[in-house]
Amino acid sequence: MNRADAKQDFDADVIVVGAGPIGLTTGNALRHHGISCQILEERTEPKAYSRANNLWARPQELLAGIGLRDALAENAYAIHTINFFVNGTPTTPIPIADVASPYPEVLYSGQDVIERTLTDEFEARGGLLDRGCTVTGVEQDDDGVTVVLRRGKDGPEERRRCRYLVAADGAKSTIRPMLGLDFEPERLPNCMNRQVDAKLSWRRSQKPDQLWFFYYERGFAGILPVWGGYHRLFFLADDTGVPDRDPTLEEMQAVAREVTGDETLTLSDPQWLTHSRFQYGVSPGYARGRVFLAGDAGHLSLPIGGQGMNAGLHDAVEIAWRLAMTLRGEAAPVILDSYDGERGGEHARLSAQQARGFRWTVYRGRVTDTVLGLAAKALPNLGSLLQGTDDMQQMGVEYPKSSLNEDSLSGLATLLRPGPKPGERAPDAEVTHRGETTNLFRFLYNPDGHTTGWALLCFDGRSPDAGTSLLEAVRAVEAWPWIKPRLVLAGPMAGGGKIPVLSDMDGKAHGAYGLEARPALVLVRPDGHVAFRCEADRADRLVAYCRKAFGAEVERSPSVLAAAE
């Protein structure tokens, strides 16, 4: 079925290499957008073990936009609090769920569980996951990409053809060096992580709804739930005198008792005992021609703040909507070109932030330890300061330098009431639709359920005269039917025909966008980031932006326009 969808001579529109969480999410997103897709994976069975077991709020929003979040939440624990201890002293707990998102609680599961759900979803969406295929070569030409693969260890060589390729083949990527995008990771010496997934009994809460982190002399430890009633205990510490091998259960229990101060702490039924060392780095680019890097193939993350897989999930969603629009002929080149700068820039920023947090957290001398001990008694939220960010939930991920950004709102009003600028995440807000209290997010992401739609938010700024300009703007973008207008009205209700009218009498949505008393148009991308803003009566600027992003207006017959509605 998948092949039938693809254009002649191509096995699929997109081939994804690697069925880790990022390759599978990319495949799911492409199928969600109606694009034919194959995933090639060298392993015949999925990898075991929990590895990345958390989903932060912002990645959950992105996963919700492609219809995956709820399936993943079914096999995950919801976390609301993080507890921090510095040399035995408790600091102010962080209410991690205190973020303005429809999905504020962090989900904790296991990477093996996440991959199983993603695989089931991908196959249910008609995607082909071909296991036992090792990709050994990639050749590009003007029309597409030829993938060379070997089935099994000594099997024959095969070739597959696609229009675009996503390399999600992990940290030891075969494809990255073929594109000239390899990088030398920075290694952090004299430090080791020892880790166990096991059943935990101790004097603190057994409920899988909070996390514990401990700063202890020359080390940092965490205790986190793992799906199935297990806990992960990890210890990042100076490796002096520590044997260079996986730890035993007894060794882990002994260090856990010492660090947590709980002499009753008992570990049993170990699922995974492991040790690792640290390196980090970012690829100098995320795209070459028709091939794109996603997930660990483009970056190596330090294990601080559980960011690695979560950052890769942004890559998956970001490349999928761009490829879908491009393949459907709905995008000017700037859309696909912007992936490289946006995601490459974000990974470089995150990597530098993590390296700072890691050095603070793990490479502490006696002086820092003493200062921390004193500060723990006085400073609220010390824990979040130590992590190098108070944005572990990735809510602040933004693309300030994106070639897709354009802003023509300016002046004093913009300075006094700043709203989200192009590149920033479009915030949620309570609105009323047909008498029902609901939220703006429902009208932002993939507005008709499965497409790569862009939402045009038309704010009246509480002005009774704005209606005419707003409807003119709506008419001006009819030539790009994937733009879905929404009237956000604080003033008198105007009839919008088929256009959803969102009542905002209390100005919550206007306030969130800095647009009280300011009629304006805000164009939001399929990933929920603002692309463009202008005054409500400057539809000409909106049209110019659309020509740049989507190409010239397409002449559509009335029947095509009706189908697009």
Ligand SMILES: Cc1cc2nc3c(=O)[nH]c(=O)nc-3n(C[C@H](O)[C@H](O)[C@H](O)COP(=O)(O)OP(=O)(O)OC[C@H]3O[C@@H](n4cnc5c(N)ncnc54)[C@H](O)[C@@H]3O)c2cc1C
């Ligand atoms: C101990 C540990 C703990 C971690 N904890 C966290 C955490 O708490 N939070 C977090 O966000 N991240 C965490 N991470 C990081 C997380 O596991 C990775 O970021 C994540 O696995 C990246 O997913 P991926 O799909 O990019 O790559 P991978 O999971 O590595 O998947 C790549 C896939 O590509 C396949 N492949 C490779 N080469 C080829 C080829 N030539 N042909 C075909 N297939 C190929 C591989 O077999 C593999 O299945 C942790 C990692 C480890 C090791």
